[in-house]
Amino acid sequence: MQTETLPYIILAGIIALSLALFQYIYKSKKRTRVNFLLAFLRFVTLFSVFLLLINPKFDRTTYFNEKPNLLIAVDNSESIKYLDQDQKTRDLVAFLKQDKSLNERFDLEFYSFGKDIHNLEALIFDEKQTNPTVVFERFSQVYGNSIAPLILITDGNQTYGNDYEFAAQNYKHAIFPIVLGDTTRYIDLKIEQLNVNKYAYLKNKFPIEIIAVYNGLEEVSTQLTVSSGNTLVFSETLTFNQEQSSRLVNLSLPANSPGVHSYKAELKPLVNEKNTVNNIKNFAVEVIDRKTHVAIISDIMHPDLGALKKAIESNEQRQASIIKPSEFLKLSDDFQQVIIYQPNQSFKSVFDEIETLNINTFTILGTKTNWLEFNKLQPYMQQTVTNQYEDFQPSLNSNYSVFIVDDLNFSDFPPLQTEFGEATFSLPIEIVLYKTVNGIQLKEPLLFTYEVNQKRATVLNGEGIWRWRAQNYLDDKSFHNFDNFIGKIIQYLDSGQKRARLNVSYESFYNGNDNVILTAQFFNKTYEFDNTANLEITVKNIDSEQAQTIPFILKQSNYQVDLSGLEAGDYKFTVTSQNENIFQSGAFKILDYNVEQQFLNANVSKLQNLATQSQGKSYFIDDTNALTEQLIKDERFATIQKSIKKVVPLLDWKFLLAFIVLSLSAEWFIRKYNGLI
Numbered sequence: 001m002q003t004e005t006l007p008y009i010i011l012a013g014i015i016a017l018s019l020a021l022f023q024y025i026y027k028s029k030k031r032t033r034v035n036f037l038l039a040f041l042r043f044v045t046l047f048s049v050f051l052l053l054i055n056p057k058f059d060r061t062t063y064f065n066e067k068p069n070l071l072i073a074v075d076n077s078e079s080i081k082y083l084d085q086d087q088k089t090r091d092l093v094a095f096l097k098q099d100k101s102l103n104e105r106f107d108l109e110f111y112s113f114g115k116d117i118h119n120l121e122a123l124i125f126d127e128k129q130t131n132p133t134v135v136f137e138r139f140s141q142v143y144g145n146s147i148a149p150l151i152l153i154t155d156g157n158q159t160y161g162n163d164y165e166f167a168a169q170n171y172k173h174a175i176f177p178i179v180l181g182d183t184t185r186y187i188d189l190k191i192e193q194l195n196v197n198k199y200a201y202l203k204n205k206f207p208i209e210i211i212a213v214y215n216g217l218e219e220v221s222t223q224l225t226v227s228s229g230n231t232l233v234f235s236e237t238l239t240f241n242q243e244q245s246s247r248l249v250n251l252s253l254p255a256n257s258p259g260v261h262s263y264k265a266e267l268k269p270l271v272n273e274k275n276t277v278n279n280i281k282n283f284a285v286e287v288i289d290r291k292t293h294v295a296i297i298s299d300i301m302h303p304d305l306g307a308l309k310k311a312i313e314s315n316e317q318r319q320a321s322i323i324k325p326s327e328f329l330k331l332s333d334d335f336q337q338v339i340i341y342q343p344n345q346s347f348k349s350v351f352d353e354i355e356t357l358n359i360n361t362f363t364i365l366g367t368k369t370n371w372l373e374f375n376k377l378q379p380y381m382q383q384t385v386t387n388q389y390e391d392f393q394p395s396l397n398s399n400y401s402v403f404i405v406d407d408l409n410f411s412d413f414p415p416l417q418t419e420f421g422e423a424t425f426s427l428p429i430e431i432v433l434y435k436t437v438n439g440i441q442l443k444e445p446l447l448f449t450y451e452v453n454q455k456r457a458t459v460l461n462g463e464g465i466w467r468w469r470a471q472n473y474l475d476d477k478s479f480h481n482f483d484n485f486i487g488k489i490i491q492y493l494d495s496g497q498k499r500a501r502l503n504v505s506y507e508s509f510y511n512g513n514d515n516v517i518l519t520a521q522f523f524n525k526t527y528e529f530d531n532t533a534n535l536e537i538t539v540k541n542i543d544s545e546q547a548q549t550i551p552f553i554l555k556q557s558n559y560q561v562d563l564s565g566l567e568a569g570d571y572k573f574t575v576t577s578q579n580e581n582i583f584q585s586g587a588f589k590i591l592d593y594n595v596e597q598q599f600l601n602a603n604v605s606k607l608q609n610l611a612t613q614s615q616g617k618s619y620f621i622d623d624t625n626a627l628t629e630q631l632i633k634d635e636r637f638a639t640i641q642k643s644i645k646k647v648v649p650l651l652d653w654k655f656l657l658a659f660i661v662l663s664l665s666a667e668w669f670i671r672k673y674n675g676l677i
Contacts, residue, residue, distance in 0.1 A: 005056045012050035016043050034674055041667040048660045052653060061645045068147035068637045070106035072096060073135045074123060075154035075180065077114045078596035081125040083155055085180040088621050090123050092153065092178070095624065105632050105639075111135070115160055128513045128564070128596065130157060132164035136171045149174045149616070149637055151627070155181040156603030159513070159595045162477070165610055174616035174636065176627060181602030183620075187216035188600050189267045190278040192246070199316040200255040202289040210249040210265055214240030215600075223268040224249060228261060238267075255287040260508050260589055278598040282568075282591045284509045292494050294320045297328050297350055298341035300368050307466035308339060311486035314479070318490060325350045332357060337493050339363075342463065343377060344370035351377045360456045360493040366418050366463025380450065381459065384421030391415035392435040392462055394446050398531075398557040400432050401523040402449055403492045404505045407556045408481050411436070413471050416446065416462025423461065427452055435461075449492065456493050501525075502535075504575050504584050512593035516563040520552055520575055522582075534578040535559050542570040542587075568592030 020043035024035045074093060080086050093110065102108060110120035114127020117134050132154060139150065152175055158164055168175060193211040200206035212224060219241040226234035238247050253263075267279040294312055298305055305322050312320040320339075323331065325346045328338075332353050340347065340363045354361060365374070371385045394410040410433060423444065433447040449458045472482035506518045522533040535552040552559035552575075568590045576583040604618075611618040619627045631637065 005054060008054050009056060013047055016046035016050060019046055038667055038670060041663045044663045045660055048656055052656050063641060066640050067107050069143060070108050071139060071148055072151045073111045073113055076112040076123055076125055077127040077130040078125055079155055079157055079599050080180055082597050083181040086125050089153060092621060092624060099628055101632055102628055129160040131161035132158055133161040133167040136167045140170045147637055151176050153178045156607040157599040165606055168610055175610055175614040176616045177607035177611050177618045179602050179604055179607055179618060179620050183602055183604050186274045186600055187270060188273060188275055189214055189222055189270055191265055191267060191281045194265055194281045194283055196283055197316050200285050200287050201291055202255055202258055202287055205252040205254050206285055207252050212238060212247045212267060214245045217242050220270055226263055226265050228263050258287045258289050260284055260286045275600045282593050284591055286508050288317055292318045293335050294337045294339060295328055295335040296320055296322045296339045297325055299325055299344055299346050303466040304463060307469045311483040312490060314483040315487050329353055342366050342368045343374050345373045358455055362458045364460045371419055380426050381423055383419055383423045386421040388420040389417050390420040391417050392446055394433040395436045395441045396557060397431045397434060399528040400430060402430050403488055404503050404519055404521045404558055405432060414467040416464045418462040458489050502582050502584050506588055509589040512568055512591050513595045518561050520559045522577060535575060536578060537561050537573050537575045539571050539573045542572060566590055
């Protein structure tokens with residue numbers, strides 16, 4: 001009990017006793033048993049009321065034992081099945097779950113991982129990618145402050161993400177890899193890497209870089225061929241030996257016709273070569289007949305310019321040049337689009353030239369914009385000039401209907417800065433992003449589009465978009481989503497398509513291990529996003545004529561369908577609305593490539609390095625008894641006794657109230673019985 005409340009309790013007892021004796025003994029001048037009983041009941045009542053007001057508390061300490069966590073992460077990718085380790089892995093997991101000594105010493109938690117990590121439910125070894133890095137990143141966040149050794153059951157081969165050997169350095173606990181797979185080194189030829197641009201331009205040649213690797217001791221020769229369908233387009237004889245175990249081959253192929261063209265690079269297999277799957281690599285190139293050249297016109301230096309240029313040029317179909325207003329007048333015929341960055345008085349001739357050429361524009365405004373001049377240069381937007389600046393965060397308009405905009409968690413993006421004041425418009429605009437201040441969405445546009453006289457324009461009323469690109473990388477470890485967002489704006493300005501109620505976004509071809517995800521947006525007759533639409537896609541394999549129909553799933557501001565389970569081949573599809581007779585068709589190609597089948601052995605050396613740097617130890621799957629013995633004997637993983645200290649009331653107020661009611665009732669009954677009332 002807290003020491004400072006004890007004097008209050010004693011004082012409360014003295015006061016309660018004094019009042020009770022004063023009323024029933026001193027004041028009545030009687031000292032009968034009834035008076036003493038009534039004085040006692042009054043004392044109990046008053047003392048209980050005082051205790052209720054004082055509410056005395058005391059410290060309660062409870063002790064408990066906390067066992068260390070033992071995390072078991074199992075590789076659930078296709079390579080485990082390909083290396084014929086699937087059943088052994090299932091048996092090992094069952095053994096660990098049933099081991100009594102381990103369960104007495106640790107709290108066992110089982111996970112499976114491929115491209116991402118999940119709670120272990122079933123091991124079916126169907127993951128298309130292996131990313132051990134996600135294991136260490138996730139566990140570092142969740143188990144950073146507890147004892148949590150890790151058993152990593154894997155072949156050590158990684159196909160996705162950052163290098164897990166370096167990511168594991170952030171995991172502060174011992175790691176015990178269990179190696180899956182054959183460690184015997186077989187003779188093997190492999191196309192280690194094939195580099196080619198996704199796009200090529202008509203009547204040009206596109207370069208291809210092929211890295212071929214040999215694993216063996218004897219000198220061998222093989223034929224490297226590149227074919228398109230039944231046509232052989234390249235052939236070269238390669239020689240390997242122990243000293244020269246890799247070859248770099250550079251070649252160029254012509255782009256003679258537009259469209260998607262598929263190719264196959266192949267190394268002729270050696271006699272008795274065990275794995276011939278990794279001798280072949282399929283790839284595709286989309287030949288386009290023109291390239292979009294974008295002019296970024298600015299009279300100042302700003303990080304936004306570099307972010308825009310990198311985002312635009314992330315797509316090989318586009319090129320961006322940062323130029324000054326005076327340079328644009330000399331080069332205007334070279335550009336198909338223009339980005340006007342924070343115009344001032346030197347932009348008058350630029351606006352005149354754009355009007356003459358009828359070029360689509362993307363205008364970005366901010367703190368360096370000369371607003372008085374900007375209001376004169378164009379008639380469509382008039383900004384109230386206050387010479388004060390405000391930070392505005394973006395909020396996505398889910399009813400934007402011109403093109404598909406994925407939600408990049410815009411509400412969590414850093415704010416953009418621009419002029420404070422209301423803007424008025426002389427024509428209808430379509431708002432992509434609203435302005436938000438302190439979490440309150442305003443009716444003012446931050447990013448919007450409009451069309452006038454068959455000319456398209458986009459306006460971003462805020463500077464600092466480079467922070468959005470940086471935030472996207474912090475969130476996703478990639479610039480892809482932001483670059484794709486800018487790319488859609490450029491594509492909108494580059495396209496002459498009319499607005500449609502059903503829009504479908506997809507790639508012309510996908511690699512075999514890519515996620516094949518198509519997105520769609522459906523709008524009602526007033527072009528507001530319809531989140532009650534019933535969309536279906538019918539996908540048909542052109543060669544086998546097999547078709548299947550799959551519904552779309554609503555995800556925030558668009559609909560999505562995942563076709564990642566489709567086999568390699570050419571497909572055509574039709575997306576239809578079941579409620580109305582509206583549809584859109586298209587076609588795409590899935591290349592035949594399984595990265596998980598490229599490995600012949602387990603990566604033993606990397607797993608051993610992983611164990612060494614974390615003060616753990618690696619084991620082979622047939623030697624797991626030694627692992628369990630080490631884990632049980634290791635003093636680093638001892639059970640810890642912990643205590644919880646709570647401050648709790650000395651008396652329950654409910655019982656105290658009941659006690660007060662009982663004593664008052666007894667006092668009243670005795671007084672009534674003895675005629676004192």
